[in-house]
Amino acid sequence: QKEVEQDPGPLSVPEGAIVSLNCTYSNSAFQYFMWYRQYSRKGPELLMYTYSSGNKEDGRFTAQVDKSSKYISLFIRDSQPSDSATYLCAMSSLLMEYGNKLVFGAGTILRVKS
Amino acid sequence: DTEVTQTPKHLVMGMTNKKSLKCEQHMGHRAMYWYKQKAKKPPELMFVYSYEKLSINESVPSRFSPECPNSSLLNLHLHALQPEDSALYLCASSDPTSGTFYEQYFGPGTRLTVT
Numbered sequence: 001q002k003e004v005e006q007d008p009g010p011l012s013v014p015e016g017a018i019v020s021l022n023c024t025y026s027n028s029a030f031q032y033f034m035w036y037r038q039y040s041r042k043g044p045e046l047l048m049y050t051y052s053s054g055n056k057e058d059g060r061f062t063a064q065v066d067k068s069s070k071y072i073s074l075f076i077r078d079s080q081p082s083d084s085a086t087y088l089c090a091m092s093s094l095l096m097e098y099g100n101k102l103v104f105g106a107g108t109i110l111r112v113k114s
Numbered sequence: 115d116t117e118v119t120q121t122p123k124h125l126v127m128g129m130t131n132k133k134s135l136k137c138e139q140h141m142g143h144r145a146m147y148w149y150k151q152k153a154k155k156p157p158e159l160m161f162v163y164s165y166e167k168l169s170i171n172e173s174v175p176s177r178f179s180p181e182c183p184n185s186s187l188l189n190l191h192l193h194a195l196q197p198e199d200s201a202l203y204l205c206a207s208s209d210p211t212s213g214t215f216y217e218q219y220f221g222p223g224t225r226l227t228v229t
Binding site for chain 2: 008032034036041042043044045046049088092100101102104105106107
């Protein structure tokens with residue numbers, strides 16, 4: 001079993017739709033949860049991060065963490081064609097002395113059609 | 115400035131060549147990372163440098179040799195690579211002393227092709 005599971009998609013939605021992206025994980029030591037966006041042939045870009053359970057909102061993006069279910073989500077409201085990219089969830093346990101090791105999900109390919 | 119730069123953008127090398135990838139950041143981050151990313155796969159951690167010392171080596175073959183000459187620079191020396199090493203090589207950095215230590219900033223990557 002992989003430490004982090006993420007449906008690779010592709011997920012295709014019309015412009016303006018609400019998008020829901022999800023990951024599940026098995027390692028209870030994960031405390032920090034991140035979502036990265038990666039455009040084709042570019043490096044990943046940090047979108048959102050959350051610590052422990054709860055919600056965090058930033059503009060059109062909302063990140064949710066449910067540690068009891070080991071489940072995280074990213075919601076995108078009013079999706080735009082420019083949101084078309086691969087979305088990677090990533091998780092980390094506390095390893096400050098060494099720098100932190102991120103464990104990534106497989107990434108979900110999102111296509112927003114105009 | 116949250117920029118991590120990587121050179122070259124593209125690299126084609128033969129299996130007997132020696133080449134190096136370079137990564138630079140000026141954010142004062144003291145943790146730097148090399149990742150390998152194959153097509154349609156997530157990044158896989160290769161090495162972590164913390165305060166210019168190698169702190170994590172994820173059992174990477176010795177044909178990949180990292181180097182951190184100073185706090186802003188990270189190199190990856192390549193020698194006798196195999197075609198299966200063709201991938202996007204990503205560099206990232208983070209600040210291990212701040213409350214946002216888990217935020218890693220990625221460079222655009224070097225697309226490596228081994229022929």
